[in-house]
Amino acid sequence: MKQRQQKKLSRRLFGAIAVGDAGAVKAVLRAGAAPGRADDEGTTPLYAASVNGQAAIVRLLLSAGAVLDTESSGIGAEGLPLCAAACWGHTDTVRALLAHGADPNVREDHGTGRTPLEWANNGPHPATAALLTEAGATAVTAG
Template identity: 75%
Template structure:
């Protein structure tokens, strides 16, 4: 597949994520879209799905090989998918990411930022805090 085709598939993938079009995501992935290809700003598809709370799309991306631990670097879209989902209290998306091996204690900003648990706690997303805690998340060296 040439560069132009990859770019076109990536664009289709990114356009489908915010509107929750799982059919279009599946089609793009079947056609060869790379589930880890960043957009022009550096945002990963998994981060985009996670911050939007698109749990089913996150699952599709993860099943297609997207790594749950890769940080996005897009303008206004920096960080890990798990921190993005936790920040907004997208509990189902958090569950999907954890099921595919996301580290519940991985801090953003290459280890110097907040953890998923700190994001969820700060937003008062109690269900998300409970899921993260059950997965072994701790903050400040202690369980919440």
């Protein structure tokens, strides 16, 4: 697919994510949008959907091939999808990411940042923290 066409599809994908339109996301993905293509600022579609708690869209993106551990680098949108969802207490989205194999002990910032559990506890989002703990997240102890 030509780069110009892919860029146009990517803009449509981000637009559909921005308004939470799962039907439009599905249509754009079917038309050939790359589920992992970041926008011009470096924000990934999976991060955008995760930070906004759009569990249905997260599942669509993952089914289409979005990669769980790709860090977003957009301005104000840096980090991992699981950490973003945990930070805001989006339990259904966290559940969707975990169901697709997200590591509950992953650290952002290429292994040097916070874990999803740390973000959930910082919220505080106890239901999200409990879900992460059930999935195997471990609390970090000061050493």
